């Protein structure tokens with residue numbers, strides 16, 4: 001047995017989160033490293049969804065809005081997500097997609113920032129949808145949009161800045177950005193900080209309340225395992241809620257939704273972030289999925305996540321000829337999320353062959369292989385196998401004399 005596979009055995013034996021793995025539907029022939037795109041299915045969810053469909057919908061029908069708690073689900077499930085992102089209850093509402101929530105948050109932030117602040121900053125390296133929506137939000141509110149890297153944000157902030165939209169973890173490189181520092185810098189300039197937590201929630205502690213984040217959004221189908229198209233969430237810091245002026249003031253966010261008033265009066269609290277009728281089937285699948293977090297320590301999740309990514313980088317170094325792959329994920333733990341991104345010539349083809357051999361990650365154009373490490377169900381044996389197969393696939397493709405790969409070896413540090 002190779003040295004890395006012995007290490008994997010030791011690490012798995014010492015892993016306090018290992019028992020959680022059995023709560024997910026996993027296929028023993030596959031190493032699933034794409035939980036940063038679509039989390040695996042918690043095993044109890046299908047029966048719960050069947051109950052929602054057959055009994056709550058099929059038998060109770062309209063009564064379920066009250067009796068099955070459908071109406072209050074957006075706030076109730078928001079409170080279930082709250083501890084996972086470091087928020088006290090009453091500040092998160094679940095619903096709509098992340099894209100829609102980015103729009104709500106940005107327009108509301110601009111409205112709160114005041115007329116004289118005429119500029120919006122957006123992460124230039126962002127997942128595209130955030131950038132598209134920021135551009136539309138800026139155009140709609142008559143602000144100028146400036147795209148800057150998170151590192152450039154402190155210098156770009158000023159008296160003109162209304163709000164800054166940043167990603168906690170970069171979807172491509174896996175870089176963890178400085179949420180406490182950049183939030184404080186935004187506040188020092190009098191701007192609002194809006195964070196996208198898609199690639200951090202469920203993988204590491206976020207600390208929204210602790211760090212004074214103003215608004216945040218995130219999806220629930222990645223590390224939160226809520227299922228394909230599961231609804232996203234919107235956090236509005238309690239102190240800002242009375243001033244949160246939604247650009248999408250649907251009837252579900254009305255103070256008296258069943259008053260059917262011709263004019264709009266916003267509901268107090270997190271419900272102000274609602275729009276229309278919630279997508280109950282997806283939402284209740286998410287609610288069931290969130291049960292796997294009961295009693296799970298986020299500190300333990302973070303520790304395992306870092307151990308997994310460290311070990312993957314170590315194994316890639318051990319199993320891959322130098323020069324084939326370059327890690328674009330930062331080495332320092334303080335700058336790393338829960339994924340490893342490797343630059344690789346012909347990444348699309350390499351990933352196709354990895355998947356054919358049972359190692360599922362994904363690739364992002366033009367040349368990045370992405371591997372997401374979900375601490376709840378990825379084992380160290382998975383990591384060792386993925387790195388071993390990757391080494392074989394890459395060697396096979398180029399042959400010993402191949403010249404297409406990049407200059408630097410993958411590094412664990």
Ligand SMILES: *Cc1c(COP(=O)(O)O)cnc(C)c1O
Nearest residue numbers: 097098099127129171196198219
């Ligand atoms: C996954 C992801 C999204 C997804 O947005 P949808 O509206 O759910 O399609 C948005 N932003 C970031 C940063 C993401 O990683």
